[in-house]
Amino acid sequence: MSSILTNDSASIALMTLQSINSNIADVQSEISTGRKVAGADDNAAVWAIAKTMEADVLGYRKVSDSLALGGSTLSVARNAAETITDLLTKIKGHVVTAQGENVDRSKIQANIGALRDQIAAVVGAAQFNGMNLLQNTEATEGSGSEAVLGFLQRDASGVRGVDIAITKRDLGQGAGAISASGGTYVAAVASATLNATQSGTLNASAVTVTAGMAFSLNIFGTDADDSTFTQADLRFTTAASETRAEMTNAPIFYVARDGDTTSDVMTQLVRRFESYAAQNDIDESVLSMTASGSSISISSGVTDGTDTIAMSLNTLTADAGNTVGGGLELLSGFDVTTTSGASDALSQIEGLLTTATDAAAGFGSDQNRLETQTAFNGKLTDAMRAGIGTLVDADLEESSARLQVLQVQQQLAIQALSIANGSPRALLGLFR
Incomplete structure (x- = not known):
């Protein structure tokens, strides 16, 4: 039944046009923002997951800063330990020379003293941002290592940072001593x-x-x-x-x-x-x-x-x-001016060299560990970014094609609405 008071066809055509316009607005938003999920109102579950992952990515940027700082500190310590190893090698040469009877041991001792002072200077200067990994003489549990934030771990209880322990390796020459009272x-x-x-x-x-x-x-x-x-x-x-x-x-x-x-x-x-x-x-x-x-x-x-x-x-x-005492404590007692002193120095120099080379090797291993962790964190962050993109980023090729389709549908809907709106005028022609 036709009526000039109620135009069902026009209502349907208008609803269709409104739906198409709404879809066009959504597609235009995707194209302008580059995201198919720009807010919680687009898809609450996906938006929440993406925001959590974005927070983790930001957290890993800070982790990278921590690893970079730790790596630099280790690099300084490693180079210092390698320098000390070279200096101890020179001392060994002087100690071997001092084993002879027809040598000027006083001059040899002076050279050893100069090299010993240089080692002390290297140990004192081997700090980065106030941290010196070549000094470890505190009698406190836990003072022998430093914590570097290595990665983030998410579990049922939330997110927590996981540290990588960097061991200090003392190469000082300070003398140890036993207290005269107290203790058990x-x-x-x-x-x-x-x-x-x-x-x-x-x-x-x-x-x-x-x-x-x-x-x-x-x-x-x-x-x-x-x-x-x-x-x-x-x-x-x-x-x-x-x-x-x-x-x-x-x-x-x-x-x-x-x-x-x-x-x-x-x-x-x-x-x-x-x-x-x-x-x-x-x-x-x-x-x-x-x-x-x-x-x-x-x-x-x-x-x-x-x-x-x-x-x-x-x-x-x-x-x-x-x-x-220091890790090279025995070095401070070297005195090759006597035969027994030269013999003592010769018996100890290999152990001191081992201490220094072990320290350099240990710092190198720790540095490689941080570099490996840094590389892994970078790959993990890239994977998380890709995952976030899959969840919320718009496919611009698809969006462009959809926009063209919707624009055609919009034109057709406008024509359909125009035709539907013309139906009452056709009814008026019956009364002429």
């Missing part, structure tokens, strides 16, 4: 006696090492007539058991730094014994030591049932206030 002293946590068996082991596997904890190696030799060895050279205490007071002045001791293991402590004690042995002309046949893990193997080719050497490992807790 434990005598003979490990002990052994060399007699006719002529071998033994100091096993410290049950000892827990903490930063600032002091260790002493006590030797008590018995040879009343000095026929096998000089008793005074191998007797550090008045009795076989070391006292708390005697530990303060122990000839062989080590104060652990943060990060040290039992193996590190045993190695350092053996190095200090070797220095003592060289200074006091104690032959390896009389007493020798080898560090192996958490133990020290000791041996003698001269002990028997009456001429014995008793050894004990003693500890003092960190709360005594012990002083942590």
